[in-house]
Amino acid sequence: MSGVIRVALAGNPNSGKTTLFNLMTGARQQVGNYPGVTVEKKSGRRLHAGTMLEFVDLPGTYGLTAWSLDEKVARDFLVESRPDVVIDVVDASNPERSLYLATQLIELGCRLVLAFNMSDLAEDRGLRFDLAALSHHFGAPIVPLVASQGKGLTELLDAVLQVATADSVGGSPRFDYGPDVERALGAIEPLVARDETVRLQWSDILSQPGGARWFALKLLEEDRDITGRLAGGSLAATAGRTVGALAAATGDRPAVLIADRRYGYISGACQETIRNTIEVRHTWSDRIDAVLTHPVVGIPIFLAVMYAVFKLTFTFGELPMQGLEHAFAWLAYIIAAHGAAMPAILRSLLSDGIIGGVGGVIVFLPNILLLFLGIAMLEHTGYMARAAFLMDRYMHRIGLHGKSFIPMLLGFGCTVPAVLATRTLDSRRDRLITMMILPLMSCGARFPIYALLIPAFFPSAWYAPILMGIYLFGVLLAVAAAKLLGAVVFREKTEGLVIELPPYRMPTLRNVLMYMWERSWMYVRKAGTIILGVSVVLWALSTFPVKPAGSETLTAEQQRSEQLAYSVAGRIGKAVEPALAPLGFDWKIGTALIGAVAAKEVFVSQLGIVHAMDPAAEGGETLRERLRGEYTRLTALAIILFVLIGTPCVATVAAVRAESGRWRWALLQFGGLTAAAYAITLLFYQSGRLMLWLAAR
Amino acid sequence: MKRGGLHGNRLSELPAGTRVRLVRVGGGHAVHARLAGLGLVAGVEIDVRRNDGRGPVVLAHRHARIALGRGVAEHVLVEEASDARGGGGLDGSGGARP
Numbered sequence: 001m002s003g004v005i006r007v008a009l010a011g012n013p014n015s016g017k018t019t020l021f022n023l024m025t026g027a028r029q030q031v032g033n034y035p036g037v038t039v040e041k042k043s044g045r046r047l048h049a050g051t052m053l054e055f056v057d058l059p060g061t062y063g064l065t066a067w068s069l070d071e072k073v074a075r076d077f078l079v080e081s082r083p084d085v086v087i088d089v090v091d092a093s094n095p096e097r098s099l100y101l102a103t104q105l106i107e108l109g110c111r112l113v114l115a116f117n118m119s120d121l122a123e124d125r126g127l128r129f130d131l132a133a134l135s136h137h138f139g140a141p142i143v144p145l146v147a148s149q150g151k152g153l154t155e156l157l158d159a160v161l162q163v164a165t166a167d168s169v170g171g172s173p174r175f176d177y178g179p180d181v182e183r184a185l186g187a188i189e190p191l192v193a194r195d196e197t198v199r200l201q202w203s204d205i206l207s208q209p210g211g212a213r214w215f216a217l218k219l220l221e222e223d224r225d226i227t228g229r230l231a232g233g234s235l236a237a238t239a240g241r242t243v244g245a246l247a248a249a250t251g252d253r254p255a256v257l258i259a260d261r262r263y264g265y266i267s268g269a270c271q272e273t274i275r276n277t278i279e280v281r282h283t284w285s286d287r288i289d290a291v292l293t294h295p296v297v298g299i300p301i302f303l304a305v306m307y308a309v310f311k312l313t314f315t316f317g318e319l320p321m322q323g324l325e326h327a328f329a330w331l332a333y334i335i336a337a338h339g340a341a342m343p344a345i346l347r348s349l350l351s352d353g354i355i356g357g358v359g360g361v362i363v364f365l366p367n368i369l370l371l372f373l374g375i376a377m378l379e380h381t382g383y384m385a386r387a388a389f390l391m392d393r394y395m396h397r398i399g400l401h402g403k404s405f406i407p408m409l410l411g412f413g414c415t416v417p418a419v420l421a422t423r424t425l426d427s428r429r430d431r432l433i434t435m436m437i438l439p440l441m442s443c444g445a446r447f448p449i450y451a452l453l454i455p456a457f458f459p460s461a462w463y464a465p466i467l468m469g470i471y472l473f474g475v476l477l478a479v480a481a482a483k484l485l486g487a488v489v490f491r492e493k494t495e496g497l498v499i500e501l502p503p504y505r506m507p508t509l510r511n512v513l514m515y516m517w518e519r520s521w522m523y524v525r526k527a528g529t530i531i532l533g534v535s536v537v538l539w540a541l542s543t544f545p546v547k548p549a550g551s552e553t554l555t556a557e558q559q560r561s562e563q564l565a566y567s568v569a570g571r572i573g574k575a576v577e578p579a580l581a582p583l584g585f586d587w588k589i590g591t592a593l594i595g596a597v598a599a600k601e602v603f604v605s606q607l608g609i610v611h612a613m614d615p616a617a618e619g620g621e622t623l624r625e626r627l628r629g630e631y632t633r634l635t636a637l638a639i640i641l642f643v644l645i646g647t648p649c650v651a652t653v654a655a656v657r658a659e660s661g662r663w664r665w666a667l668l669q670f671g672g673l674t675a676a677a678y679a680i681t682l683l684f685y686q687s688g689r690l691m692l693w694l695a696a697r
Numbered sequence: 698m699k700r701g702g703l704h705g706n707r708l709s710e711l712p713a714g715t716r717v718r719l720v721r722v723g724g725g726h727a728v729h730a731r732l733a734g735l736g737l738v739a740g741v742e743i744d745v746r747r748n749d750g751r752g753p754v755v756l757a758h759r760h761a762r763i764a765l766g767r768g769v770a771e772h773v774l775v776e777e778a779s780d781a782r783g784g785g786g787l788d789g790s791g792g793a794r795p
Contacts, residue, residue: 067726094759094761125760255730263738263740263741392752396768500764501755
């Protein structure tokens with residue numbers, strides 16, 4: 001056989017699918033997204049017995065319904081791309097549940113190979129298989145496998161080649177859904193084949209043997225995707241009536257009857273071919289859970305684990321981060337010192353714009369690598385599911401999922417990795433709401449702003465209470481925003497928690513490192529390009545137009561200050577001054593806020609430049625003195641409030657754009673938070689003034 | 698195949714340590730589809746492993762441990778399992794025999 005054989009890898013979450021995929025493809029993997037969605041698509045190749053096999057890793061799913069994004073993505077891929085062979089990775093110690101997915105793959109007409117993974121564990125649990133007989137029931141070869149040790153791989157690939165080169169899928173069973181459902185199928189099937197919309201939109205399915213039957217089955221299951229796309233047509237109306245009649249006659253929706261019959265088939269097949277010699281009721285994994293999810297000590301342990309991840313990300317990341325910052329500063333210096341041959345503008349673009357921009361991307365990399373190392377450990381050991389379980393009760397109150405807690409906590413460090421951490425959420429609704437509220441968790445880059453302003457205006461006894469108040473206010477706003485978004489934008493209720501608590505496992509180094517590397521690289525590639533572009537734009541805004549050299553002699557600080565005032569950024573600051581005046585801001589604060597869009601901490605340096613002060617000089621005291629002379633305490637608090645709520649930084653916008661897959665969400669967040677910041681700061685400043693005025697009378 | 702009316706208890710009301718048979722999953726298609734994928738369909742026997750009266754309920758089905766949010770568990774109707782049938786046998790409602 002010539003040409004490439006396309007193989008899709010399906011299976012339940014925690015079935016060892018990723019381990020098998022890594023084993024088969026090694027480091028030759030490509031990571032991308034399925035079209036239009038943010039579900040990750042990994043593919044890779046391997047040469048076996050002279051034939052090139054191309055593997056695509058489908059999302060880990062328990063079925064192929066349209067009720068979850070992952071399942072719909074997997075199904076659409078199977079329907080549209082028609083892989084030559086599908087490997088279904090079955091958890092051999094839990095075969096019946098895993099085979100439910102197999103029944104749906106068979107219904108779709110896939111050429112199937114069943115990989116019975118973790119077969120060693122299944123044996124330990126007392127399961128004995130008659131694989132030949134079971135294989136006969138499902139019309140697919142079954143290969144026992146221990147993916148974590150690489151056992152059974154050659155046999156599996158042989159089976160794939162054999163199935164790919166076989167003439168037909170003749171051996172696949174045709175499930176019988178019982179007289180009621182079968183009668184309904186018989187009535188709808190011919191209508192499907194005649195329907196104009198179906199023939200236009202699903203030609204690839206209809207051309208398959210059994211395609212019309214699969215389609216009729218989905219109509220009876222009231223499949224959300226298919227009924228939605230057929231809405232209003234006569235086929236949908238007929239199907240709706242049939243479903244209603246079936247439900248009235250049997251007392252169950254057909255979807256329930258169909259699922260029961262699939263399990264009935266599986267159960268019948270397994271009863272004949274699998275023997276259970278011992279029953280294990282309490283495993284060692286249960287004993288670990290007795291401690292880790294304990295009603296009293298579970299939460300403190302969880303918080304300690306989170307603290308460790310936090311610490312890992314931001315403390316160990318600190319040193320390499322500083323190293324990178326120095327390296328980029330040195331690079332900028334080299335260009336400034338030795339680039340005399342270059343025109344000044346080009347030098348400035350290279351050192352301030354491009355190196356500043358690339359640096360802005362790369363300096364986050366140590367944090368991000370470490371964060372994903374932490375998340376990989378949580379995911380691969382099985383602890384992540386327990387964390388969701390523990391936090392669900394609390395998060396449910398604000399209309400979110402237990403898993404949303406982890407990104408929110410990480411948001412106190414840096415919003416960008418927090419946005420990336422929302423990947424662990426399954427439902428798109430929960431993911432988007434979490435992403436939208438993350439900038440309200442006050443990130444580390446906002447700290448320098450607080451550290452400049454609070455000591456400038458308040459006695460030291462007030463530092464901690466004010467700082468604490470800022471953080472708490474952010475959290476309260478996040479809770480309020482989550483409730484508001486849940487009530488207005490994402491009306492559907494949060495999907496209740498349904499999560500498997502997989503047995504605790506020792507993660508393999510290879511899986512952890514690959515997870516960490518893939519996700520970090522995606523960040524660099526996708527967020528990086530946007531951050532670089534916007535950094536160059538912001539550089540241009542504060543550099544052009546260039547102020548002509550005057551006759552007066554100025555210090556370097558004064559020159560930079562004059563230049564910034566003359567630039568587009570300075571002019572924008574002056575132009576929006578009337579709009580910012582009600583918040584207590586002058587044009588200098590406005591100009592500094594434009595800089596904060598590049599990165600929050602830039603606010604401090606920009607404020608220093610417009611006031612012709614070096615913020616680093618004498619620990620910032622000279623700048624603080626200047627600020628005290630120009631602004632009031634109320635203005636200082638207003639600045640803090642505005643920076644806390646408004647204008648998420650470019651890196652956040654880029655990360656939200658990349659992770660949500662749409663500019664819409666990133667821009668909605670930017671606009672919404674900035675508008676909220678304006679309104680809240682306005683209310684705060686004006687009522688503060690009113691109170692001061694009343695107090696003075 | 699037809700099952701009785703609304704007899705049975707809500708899973709959310711049962712204490713840990715109870716062994717029950719699943720009667721019906723209410724609460725809509727999405728919930729039914731998700732639970733079916735995890736093997737939780739009418740007729741299977743499950744152990745309630747954890748129920749603190751608030752927060753999610755943890756149950757054991759074969760070797761799997763599954764946490765259901767309280768809202769989901771309220772929609773799962775169960776009945777006391779006769780222990781004679783229990784004991785990890787490969788049960789299941791009568792379906793299409795292979």
